[in-house]
Amino acid sequence: MDQLDRRIIAALQHNARDSTTRIAAKLGVARTTVHERISRMEDRGVIAGYSVVLREPQDEGKVQVVVMLEVQQKETARIIKRLEAYPEVKLCLSINGEFDLLLSAEAPRIEDLDVLVDELAEIPGVQRTNTSVVFGRRIDRS
Helix, strand or coil: CCHHHHHHHHHHHHCCCCCHHHHHHHHCCCHHHHHHHHHHHHHHCCCCCCCCCCCCHHHCCCEEEEEEEEECHHHHHHHHHHHCCCCCEEEEEECCCCCCEEEEEEECCHHHHHHHHHHHHCCCCEEEEEEEECCCCCCCCC
């Protein structure tokens, strides 16, 4: 996969219903080139399929935070099990560096997230937290 393939994939991720003609014009290449490359990526399984993503109306008014957790390594599995009980936690990633876990959480009000972060800090094995409020999504390919 080369740079052009990556650019085609990015265009499809932005709008999978865009025509090959329009994608080709945006990328400055021939329509047949885009069509052949998409077909090749589909044949090789790079592009596994296309889907529709629906926006849930209740998500529009939610506040989102990113919470970094430093945890005692031997307690990680138990802490993750506890995190599963919080419906506000939408994503938990294991990371390297200064922190061990990265959480994405959302709730209708910032006050709800304030309570959540306080509760997360009280979980045995959580050594410290660092929280940032999300102001907006600049790129979202999920």
